[in-house]
Structures are given as structure tokens and as C-alpha cells.
Amino acid sequence: MPDYEEIRAVLVRAIASLCPGWMTDRRDDLVQSAMMKLLRQEEKSELNPAPKASYLWKVAHSVTVDEIRSVRRKGEVSLDPAEDETAVRLEDARAGQDRAMWELGNAIRECFETLESRRRRVVALNLLGHSLPETAEHSGWRYDQVRNLLYRGMKQLRFCLAGKGFAP
Amino acid sequence: MKPDTPQSWKDAVVALPPDGCDTAACPDPDRIWSAVRGELAPDEFGRLADHAAACPACALAWQLAEKGSTEIGRPQIRSDRRPWRAWYGVAAAMLVAAVALAIQFRQPEQAPVTSPPEYRAPVDEAVHSELTDGAALPRNDCTLRWSGPAGATFDIKVADENFQAVYRETGLAGSTFTVPPEALQGIPAGGVIVWQVEAVLPDGTRKLSRTFRATVE
Numbered sequence: 528m529p530d531y532e533e534i535r536a537v538l539v540r541a542i543a544s545l546c547p548g549w550m551t552d553r554r555d556d557l558v559q560s561a562m563m564k565l566l567r568q569e570e571k572s573e574l575n576p577a578p579k580a581s582y583l584w585k586v587a588h589s590v591t592v593d594e595i596r597s598v599r600r601k602g603e604v605s606l607d608p609a610e611d612e613t614a615v616r617l618e619d620a621r622a623g624q625d626r627a628m629w630e631l632g633n634a635i636r637e638c639f640e641t642l643e644s645r646r647r648r649v650v651a652l653n654l655l656g657h658s659l660p661e662t663a664e665h666s667g668w669r670y671d672q673v674r675n676l677l678y679r680g681m682k683q684l685r686f687c688l689a690g691k692g693f694a695p
Numbered sequence: 696m697k698p699d700t701p702q703s704w705k706d707a708v709v710a711l712p713p714d715g716c717d718t719a720a721c722p723d724p725d726r727i728w729s730a731v732r733g734e735l736a737p738d739e740f741g742r743l744a745d746h747a748a749a750c751p752a753c754a755l756a757w758q759l760a761e762k763g764s765t766e767i768g769r770p771q772i773r774s775d776r777r778p779w780r781a782w783y784g785v786a787a788a789m790l791v792a793a794v795a796l797a798i799q800f801r802q803p804e805q806a807p808v809t810s811p812p813e814y815r816a817p818v819d820e821a822v823h824s825e826l827t828d829g830a831a832l833p834r835n836d837c838t839l840r841w842s843g844p845a846g847a848t849f850d851i852k853v854a855d856e857n858f859q860a861v862y863r864e865t866g867l868a869g870s871t872f873t874v875p876p877e878a879l880q881g882i883p884a885g886g887v888i889v890w891q892v893e894a895v896l897p898d899g900t901r902k903l904s905r906t907f908r909a910t911v912e
Contacts, residue, residue: 544766545759572835573876579864582875584763585728592724592756599711599752600718628703628710632751635708639748648741651748654708656761657731660772665730666744667737 530577535562537580541587553594560590631693638687646680649673653681709755716752724756725877731760733770734878736859770865771850822849822892822904825870829887831910837874839890839909844902847894853878856887882911 538561542554550557564586568574575582635654639647645668652662659677663670688694722743729735730743747753764770825840832838843849850865851872862878874888882888888909894902 541763541766545763547755547759575873575875581732581767581864584767585725588728588756588760588763589724591759592727595711595755596716596718596721596752599716625710626713628707629712629751631703631707632710635704636749636751644745647748648744651708651754652744654705655747655754655757656705656765657744661733661769664772665733665735665737665740 531562534565534578534583537583538562538587541584542591545584545588545591547595550591550594550598553598557587557590557594560594561586564590634688634691634693635684638684638691641687642680642683646676646683649676650680650684653677705758709751709758711751711755716750718750718752721750721753721756722746727753727756728760728763731757731764732863733772734860734863768866770863821902822894824904824907826907826909829908829910831912833912834879834884835876837876837879837888837909837911838871839874839892839907840871841892841904841907842870843892843894843904844896846897847902850893850895851890852893853888853890855882856889858889861888879911884912886911 535558538558539554542557542561546554546557561583565574565578565583639651642650648666649662653659657665659673660670662668663673666673726735726739726743727747730740733740735743743753744757747757822841822843825842826832839851839853841849849867849870849872851863851867852860853862853874854860861882862874864872879888888911889906890909891906892904894904896902
């Protein structure tokens with residue numbers, strides 16, 4: 528029988544760490560969703576009686592990402608008008624900063640399209656926080672090859688962004 | 696060379712579009728987590744990374760997985776494939792080839808190989824499987840058992856019969872491991888998995904087992 532208090536404590540910590548700032552009001556719901564997911568697995572006898580912390584973090588990540596996708600789905604209309612008003616106020620508060628970030632992100636993605644596919648992958652992984660040794664290991668490429676792809680890819684990305692008026 | 700990557704670029708690639716995202720074609724978050732943890736084959740890892748490069752919602756999911764993975768301890772990288780190691784590899788290969796040629800000339804007639812084929816030459820006999828080779832294991836309780844040096848922790852790697860990684864776990868204190876059923880989704884009933892254990896001794900030395908075989912019911 529899993530120790531649900533211990534599991535819940537790990538999930539609370541994981542959700543607190545993974546949940547973006549603009550979703551802090553949904554943290555309790557996310558912990559609950561994660562617990563429900565684990566309970567469903569236990570009902571089907573698919574849950575390890577002593578799940579490892581790494582597995583619980585994986586579940587926490589999964590419910591958080593599902594919620595982000597659900598909240599930010601294109602064309603989604605809330606059934607609760609009050610929720611919409613809150614969303615609009617939040618949008619107003621951070622609109623300028625978010626829009627600027629989105630435009631820079633969009634420019635980066637446009638520049639990615641001009642990069643050779645392996646350079647694009649290595650540069651994107653670098654921006655997402657994947658280390659060079661990990662990128663080499665997980666892609667099945669040599670470390671020096673990956674380092675070279677990153678060096679050349681970043682150089683090309685800087686040049687492309689500068690052409691669009693974005694300087695680092 | 697450590698690239699000088701502006702933080703603003705890292706923040707920008709995960710900024711979500713103000714008018715919402717189309718996430719219909721996005722991969723399951725579990726796959727993104729597995730990609731970050733190095734649990735996927737290079738092909739699938741590459742597909743997910745390419746998708747995240749083009750999709751801000753999945754880029755955010757990827758970045759969150761990186762953050763979580765750092766907090767719980769990133770899986771150990773087996774080899775960093777640095778160039779000087781590659782040169783050592785080339786030198787070693789040349790030496791082996793030279794020795795093989797010398798033996799060939801000294802022994803023109805060699806007896807045929809009669810030993811049964813193995814997945815990998817035995818590397819160390821410090822870790823043994825406690826299951827019979829090819830044992831049939833239930834999908835919902837695919838428990839692998841082994842014995843190894845006292846005081847060691849164990850890293851385990853499970854792959855399908857084509858040696859595509861299925862699951863990897865590190866830092867196990869005990870000498871059993873139950874493969875999560877969802878990791879076995881791609882293995883058909885009666886399909887073969889191969890598994891290998893590496894013991895990490897208290898002094899940091901590592902002992903790699905043979906590759907063992909089991910059948911998933």
C-alpha cells in the first residue's frame with residue numbers, strides 16, 4: 528500500500544517547482560489531479576507500491592503540462608465569465624512584456640528555419656537547458672560534433688536575429 | 696567552448712502566443728519527460744527535440760522537464776564522447792587490428808566458433824541475473840532480479856530486442872527493479888527485452904553485467 532502522505536508531499540514540492548508563475552492559483556488542483564492519476568494507476572495495479580520520486584515528478588510534470596495546454600489552447604472559451612475577466616486583467620498586466628518575449632521567440636523560431644537541421648536541433652536544445660554532453664549522448668552524436676554544431680548554429684542565429692533587429 | 700546564450704533567448708523560446716496555442720499535434724508530456732531524462736532512442740529523441748524547437752508550448756514543457764530533472768538529479772552520462780577519447784578509440788582499434796593480423800598469419804587454420812552467440816562479451820562477473828535467461832515475466836509485474844557486490848548501488852538499462860532503450864533507472868539501492876508497465880507498451884506479448892545492470896561500488900568503481908534476456912507476457 529503506497530504511503531499517500533509521502534507521495535502527496537513529493538507532488539506538492541514538484542508542482543510548486545514546475546508550475547509557472549501565472550498558474551500559481553491552480554497548484555492545489557494540479558496536486559489533486561496528480562493524486563487522481565496515481566490512484567487510477569493503483570486501481571489497475573499499475574502503480575509501484577513504493578513509487579520513486581523521479582516517477583512522481585514525471586506525473587507532476589505531466590499534469591502541469593496538460594493544464595498549460597488546456598489553459599492556453601487556441602480558441603478556448605471559458606464557461607465561467609468571471610474566469611475570463613480575471614484572464615483579461617492578467618493579460619493586461621503583463622501584456623507588453625509577454626508580447627515582446629513572444630515576438631523575440633517567434634523571431635528565433637523563424638531563424639531556426641534557416642539553420643541546417645542538426646544545427647537547429649542542437650541550438651534549440653541548448654536554449655531549452657539540455658547540456659552538450661547530454662545532447663551528444665541522447666542524439667547518438669559525438670561530443671565534439673555537437674559542440675561544433677552549437678558554435679556554428681549560435682553564430683548563425685545571432686546574425687539572423689541581428690538582421691531582424693534583435694541584438695542580445 | 697561555452698556558448699554565451701542570452702537568458703532572454705531562453706525565456707523567449709518558451710513564451711506562449713497571446714492568442715493561444717494549437718496543441719493538437721503535440722506529443723504526450725510523458726514522452727518529453729523521458730526525452731529529457733535520456734530514456735528514449737535517438738530517433739524519437741530527435742523528433743521530439745525538433746518539435747519543441749518549433750512549438751512554444753512543447754518548448755515550455757521541455758524546459759520544465761529540464762528544471763524538474765535537475766532538481767531530482769540528472770541521470771549520469773555514460774560517456775561524453777570527447778574527441779581525445781575518440782582518438783584513443785582509433786588507436787585501440789588499430790592495435791587490435793594489428794594483433795588480429797599477427798594471429799591470422801601465425802594460425803592459418805582456425806577452428807569454427809561453436810560457442811552460443813552472446814549479446815555482448817562478458818565484461819565482468821560481479822553482477823549476476825537471478826532470473827533464468829529468457830524468463831517469461833508478467834507485463835504488470837516485470838520484476839528483474841540480480842545479485843551484486845555488497846554496498847553497491849545499481850543502474851539498470853532495459854531495451855527491446857533491437858537494443859532501442861525502453862527504460863533506464865539509476866541509483867537503485869536494492870537488487871530488484873520492476874519495469875513500469877507503460878514503458879513496455881511498445882513490446883508485444885511474447886516480445887523480448889534485454890537488460891543490463893551496472894554496479895556502482897562505494898569507492899566509485901563500476902562493474903558492468905552481461906546483457907540478460909527476458910520475455911514479456
